[in-house]
Amino acid sequence: MESLLQKLHGKTATVGVLGLGYVGLPLAVEFGRAGYRVIGFDLDQAKVDRVNQGDSYISDVEGSFLGALVASGRLRATTDLSQIAQVDAISICVPTPLRKTKDPDISYVKQSAEQVASYLRNDTLVVLESTTYPGTTDELVAPILAGSDRVIGRDIFLAFSPERVDPGNPRYHTQNTPKVVGGITPRCTEMALALYSQVIGQVVAVGTAREAEMVKLLENTFRAVNIALVNELLLMCDRMGIDIWKVVDAAATKPFGFMPFYPGPGIGGHCIPIDPMYLSWKAKTYDFFNRFIELATDINGNMPRFVVTKLMRILNDRRQPLNGARILVLGVAYKPDVTDVRESPGLEILKLLVQHGAVTSYHDPHVPSLALGSENLLSEELTEQNIRSKDCILVATNHTAIDWALVARHARLVFDTRNALSRFEGPDIVRL
């Protein structure tokens, strides 16, 4: 009988992906593309149906490609978790959000580990991909999978491998972004390497699952802190009358020792605002307080308020109150060229504008409708007439599909929090 290692190397293994979201669906497609037979699992029947119809709901996954994989029988999706018994390896890609108290909500990881444990056969590899605090794989997932009668590293194999996918990035995607793996035992690392090196261009092994968990948190904390630094400098430059955008661009000409980060209306998405909180929560159980993380969270989290306060100042200079002003928020996804609005600063800005009595609307080519509290908003068309009818166009996200020349030409006032209109100058274009 073929061993697990032989099946992984020979691509005769069946690979499962649990959680078919932004991370799981592209990963399932890559496993299929590499030649494995893939079963995708999700509790959401609508997603499962769409995968089985070859209908992609993730912009980085092309529908025609997904359709071809499904038609060839290489990839299928199901809500029937008992089919986990058919897989030789399974990657867990479920959400890791925060609770209202800003503590980690690890319930999805726990639940999916229990689901996997109840159907898992021996000689199977399990890889946790969800971003989480160091220790989740060995303290939480390992005991659930081991139960009373399995030994990890002998009967089953468990590793952590952080997902680094950057949705909307035209250059780096799942296949060409190097992947880090760290197992509970050296044999577990070997198994995870065997799987991922068939699929991903470069795989980097670290000593333990904890190290692999920490790698991801270092990367995203690095981003959160650097964005906060430049946002704080923006607050200072605003007071000093210095154009921070020009400062960053000029500093970026230094060919070594500097990496540009740009200010903006705040941070969003499922990663940068959340992941550092997982780390600081865990650190507190060691009586360690991450001051950089707390500070970065505070500065970045307050940026939407600063945006609205500055808008009030700009309108005040024009003898106009924000109360009653017609403000169109341009771009509500958390970053350019994606559909994702989770934690998006654009939503916070919209809420604050409503609180201050502004007459709000939005346009986003990637977000046709938006739930804001109990209201459901629809994206307005970006026409000359509509732009002219607003007191201010507030740019919250710089999507490439937006006709910036049209905005610059017809807006009475633009408040640009992303430097999207850097090509245009004029008294009616005000940058953050």
Ligand SMILES: NC(=O)c1ccc[n+]([C@@H]2O[C@H](COP(=O)([O-])OP(=O)(O)OC[C@H]3O[C@@H](n4cnc5c(N)ncnc54)[C@H](O)[C@@H]3O)[C@@H](O)[C@H]2O)c1
């Ligand atoms: N979105 C990103 O850009 C990104 C990048 C890197 C890492 N991550 C991390 O990857 C993980 C997944 O994020 P995502 O953005 O793909 O989330 P997502 O919400 O897009 O997808 C998660 C999927 O898991 C499914 N699910 C939840 N519980 C389940 C269960 N018990 N069994 C089966 N399916 C279940 C949900 O229905 C959903 O389809 C998170 O830990 C996130 O931090 C995300």
